[in-house]
Amino acid sequence: DAGVTQSPTHLIKTRGQQVTLRCSPKSGHDTVSWYQQALGQGPQFIFQYYEEEERQRGNFPDRFSGHQFPNYSSELNVNALLLGDSALYLCASSLLTAYGYTFGSGTRLTVV
Amino acid sequence: GEDVEQSLFLSVREGDSSVINCTYTDSSSTYLYWYKQEPGAGLQLLTYIFSNMDMKQDQRLTVLLNKKDKHLSLRIADTQTGDSAIYFCAESMGDDKIIFGKGTRLHILP
DSSP: OOOOEEEOSEEEEOTTOOEEEEEEOOTTOOEEEEEEEOTTSOOEEEEEEETTEEEEEOSOOTTEEEEEOTTSOEEEEEOSOOGGGOEEEEEEEEOTTSOOOEEOOOEEEEEO | OOOEEEOSEEEEETTSOEEEEEEEOOTTOOEEEEEEEOTTOOOEEEEEEETTOSEEEETTEEEEEETTTTEEEEEESSOOGGGOEEEEEEEEOSSSOOEEOOOEEEEEEO
16 A cells, blocks of 8 residues: 655756645545655645645745645645745645544755 | 754664653644654654653653653664664644654764
């Protein structure tokens, strides 16, 4: 049984560009959360999606947006990239009605 | 406010016990977690404890929770080289977002 799958694993973008990161949740999970982990820091909550709606949002600007599809997979979009957006982006899936988050291995985004 | 604090580094000799400490501020937290992150990898859930528990033991891992002082600790018995990693303390209210500390880098001395 595959866990959480994220793609791509690494990405290099230029300032001002836009990026889309993808996440396939663990089988049976219906909720997807996204976290940003800057170098030397703990993960910071970006937002959570359930039933194709944004359920919660952390302290991130509107440049960060997301989407959840009917098959529960999710995308994270970041517009107008800044150097400070360089980080490891982690996706975590869970079942809303039960405890248990599973994290993917992340997408490392470098903005140059 | 929500905040999780932990020391940044810990060095331990192989075979000794490692104790990683953490303090948190949100008294309404339901779950407290310890995650492990190895270089270049995602997060691996090591163990968690409900806020109404004082202690949880799982093989070499022992978690102690002092809810009054909002203090959480992780003890790793018989520390091995494979335990070298960054350990994150975290809290949540169940299906709510997880608040992470900055992580403690555990270094194993031969």
